[in-house]
Amino acid sequence: MASQAAAVNTGGVSTGVSRREFLYYIWGASIALLSLQGAGLLLWFLIPRFREGEFGGTFTIDIGELPAVNDQPINFADGRFWLVNLDSTQPNDRMYQAEDEPNPIQGVAAIYKVCTHLGCIYSWTPTNNRFECPCHGSKYRLDGRRVESPAPRTLDRFLIQAIADDESTVLAEASLVDDFYAPLPLPSGTAFLRVDTGSRKQGPSETLLCDFLGNCP
Ligand code: FES
Structure with missing residues (x-):
């Protein structure tokens, strides 16, 4: 119970976020970042990048x-x-x-x-x-x-x-x-x-x- 109650403290002031919630947030942010990277890579792959005078341009x-x-x-x-x-x-x-x-x-x-x-x-x-x-x-x-x-x-x-x-x-x-x-x-x-x-x-x-x-x- 002590760990559940252990909130993240900043300078002795409780933020009201438990350690487990904090880890969930980090995990969620990592997933979002990976998804963004995946979407970016897909766009980079799909958008034509031909310049004037190149085959395909x-x-x-x-x-x-x-x-x-x-x-x-x-x-x-x-x-x-x-x-x-x-x-x-x-x-x-x-x-x-x-x-x-x-x-x-x-x-x-x-x-x-x-x-x-x-x-x-x-x-x-x-x-x-x-x-x-x-x-x-x-x-x-x-x-x-x-x-x-x-x-x-x-x-x-x-x-x-x-x-x-x-x-x-x-x-x-x-x-x-x-x-x-x-x-x-x-x-x-x-x-x-x-x-x-x-x-x-x-x-x-x-x-x-x-x-x-x-x-x-
Ligand atoms: S005749 Fe041109 S590839 Fe066969």
């Missing part, structure tokens, strides 16, 4: 870096994408309109550098005017559509925006067609492109282009 590109229409793609290694400038109404060996494509393919696109088959990094092969994957031989047209399998679908694309010369006004952004980013025709006044590698859409499964030519391997 946004890239601002001067319009002067854009490739010419249907020219070879520009490699942005840090962002893991290719920048292409397409116009199927001005066909060449790299870009053209296939039999099942009723509308012109025109505009700028940012194409993810990972093969849609098993995830290898493919590259542009200038001698063949197409993207080629070294792992199992998939081939893609300049806009990312499959020429030859085993890739199951068109290459993925990132969201792209046309930005005015104040570097902030968004003049236009790639529209979604069947949940896939269409090439973005650039409005007049475009000074920069902004590519958001945190926003990626999977390419569709379309007929292999080699099927139209009857030369699939």
